Amino acid sequence: MAADEFKIEKEQIAEKGVMLVRLAGYLDAHTFERLEETIAELFSKGHYKIVVDLANVEYISSAGAGVFIGALSEAHEHKGNIVLMNPTANVREVFDLLGLTQIFQVVDDRAAALAVF
């Protein structure tokens, strides 16, 4: 994947009305708005239980992490959550630096993600 590419896929998981958002590529100040739009669209349709699959995210900057930070309290207000699944070493390191592993549920797989809800 080119160093400025970013992909988003959505999948509704039948169990518990959870939406899985699968990301791939580079989430930075150039691409974060697409993720922001996706989350806003999910919220507007009443989807507040969101699992974000980060297994294929090669890079995240504060603009990308800011999308999750900005959305978490709104998800909580609607009895939902944003669960971060399977981050790569690079992404986990950034979450650690920002202190996000203390605030978000960060899980290794889908079963653990669904168990949060």
Place this chain on the structure above:
Amino acid sequence: MSKNVHLEMTVPCDTTYLSKVRIAVLEMAGEGLFTPVKANLIALAVDEAVANIMEHAYPDEFVQSGGKRKDIDVILDATPERFEVLIRDRGVTFDPRDVPDVDMQQHVKAGRKGGLGIFLIRRIMDEIHYHYKQGSHNELQMIKYVEDRNAKAPPGAVTP
């Protein structure tokens, strides 16, 4: 890396070019100097600094009042001991050292998205210096030492 490496690049004020800057930093910092995860963090610090300039250094009123060119210079210097970055822009003055640290719990509670770049830069780089050249440009200098200066000495080590 056994020799010194110097690279200068100039990018337009457009976030499309962030990946180009990151690739240059990753190649230099990753080449025998730092682990891949650490090299990625240094690329992140540079990305954050350059993205801040792209987003904030050239507000409309600045450009309308005859603001100068929007290019950003990124100058990288690697030695076996340290990795140094100098970022130069010609926009409004902004000293990142004036930005207070972030209380993440409050940040999340307030649903705030931005303001995290400087916080990350401080956590990643060992030194941050800012200079404003009157009527000319801003310079942000950041240094990361190859040897972890905050590493704890092993048990029994003698401190000089």
